Amino acid sequence: MNISERLDATFAALADPTRRAILARLASGDLSVNELAEPFDMSQPAISKHLKVLERAGLVSRTVDGQRRPCHMEPKPLEEANRWLEKYRHYWEPSFQRLDSLLEGLQSKAVHANVQAKGKKR
Amino acid sequence: MKKPDPLQVNAHGDREIVITRHFNAPRELVFDAWTTPDLVVQWFGPPDWKVTTCEMDARAGGGYRFVMEHDSGARMGITGRFREVERPYRMVSTEIFDEDWTGGETLITNELEERNGRTIMTMTILYGSTEARDMVMTSPMAQGMELGFGRLDDVLETTAL
Numbered sequence: 001m002n003i004s005e006r007l008d009a010t011f012a013a014l015a016d017p018t019r020r021a022i023l024a025r026l027a028s029g030d031l032s033v034n035e036l037a038e039p040f041d042m043s044q045p046a047i048s049k050h051l052k053v054l055e056r057a058g059l060v061s062r063t064v065d066g067q068r069r070p071c072h073m074e075p076k077p078l079e080e081a082n083r084w085l086e087k088y089r090h091y092w093e094p095s096f097q098r099l100d101s102l103l104e105g106l107q108s109k110a111v112h113a114n115v116q117a118k119g120k121k122r
Numbered sequence: 123m124k125k126p127d128p129l130q131v132n133a134h135g136d137r138e139i140v141i142t143r144h145f146n147a148p149r150e151l152v153f154d155a156w157t158t159p160d161l162v163v164q165w166f167g168p169p170d171w172k173v174t175t176c177e178m179d180a181r182a183g184g185g186y187r188f189v190m191e192h193d194s195g196a197r198m199g200i201t202g203r204f205r206e207v208e209r210p211y212r213m214v215s216t217e218i219f220d221e222d223w224t225g226g227e228t229l230i231t232n233e234l235e236e237r238n239g240r241t242i243m244t245m246t247i248l249y250g251s252t253e254a255r256d257m258v259m260t261s262p263m264a265q266g267m268e269l270g271f272g273r274l275d276d277v278l279e280t281t282a283l
Contacts, residue, residue: 008136011133085133096129096224104147
């Protein structure tokens with residue numbers, strides 16, 4: 001997969017709330033499918049289906065540990081997606097900080113003009 | 123004054139980027155900062171780029187033209203057409219850079235919501251293709267011509283991805 005396809009797979013996998021919840025749980029340690037299914041109001045096959053999507057995106061791997069085959073979170077695609085989003089932040093945030101100052105200046109000017117206008121009326 | 127919330131960026135679907143930002147000002151003011159040339163030149167533009175020309179006819183069917191210049195002397199221009207302009211809450215436009223580094227036109231929807239005198243801006247950028255969306259920020263334009271400024275580390279990191 002090239003970067004565009006990888007990002008696509010990552011974002012598609014993250015678009016679902018159950019899959020995000022699965023990843024959040026795996027972030028604190030490996031779990032079997034049964035253990036993962038427990039807190040969700042979902043059948044084991046339904047959880048397995050979500051896990052397949054996560055595996056295809058490279059976000060989860062399954063090791064062979066006897067019958068258990070625990071699920072393990074792979075941080076690399078998330079880091080890659082975050083680095084990519086970071087570029088957008090880097091592109092826009094300095095502009096928005098200038099806009100913050102401009103808006104602040106405009107508002108204090110408006111308050112000033114208002115005070116002056118009120119003063120003239122008196 | 124409360125520190126503004128940080129910028130949020132999210133990928134949506136195959137071709138969209140959604141940027142959310144809070145501003146400590148009523149939305150009329152934020153809207154005007156986007157649509158008044160004298161104000162736009164004071165803030166708009168990627169890092170190290172300055173807006174040197176800004177023409178704007180902010181109404182449906184109207185358009186805009188920005189020219190930006192980099193310290194190195196490089197220039198880039200953006201031409202846009204407004205589809206919708208609803209002061210103070212919504213602007214929709216199509217735009218394209220002269221150098222077309224976004225892989226065709228983008229559709230930009232900018233929505234302003236006001237809560238307790240603060241504005242929540244949600245800007246959705248729809249690209250022509252998934253590849254365009256995913257690759258646009260790796261272009262030298264987006265990175266403020268870092269190539270010319272020796273920030274090789276970033277470039278190498280991008281290439282290594």
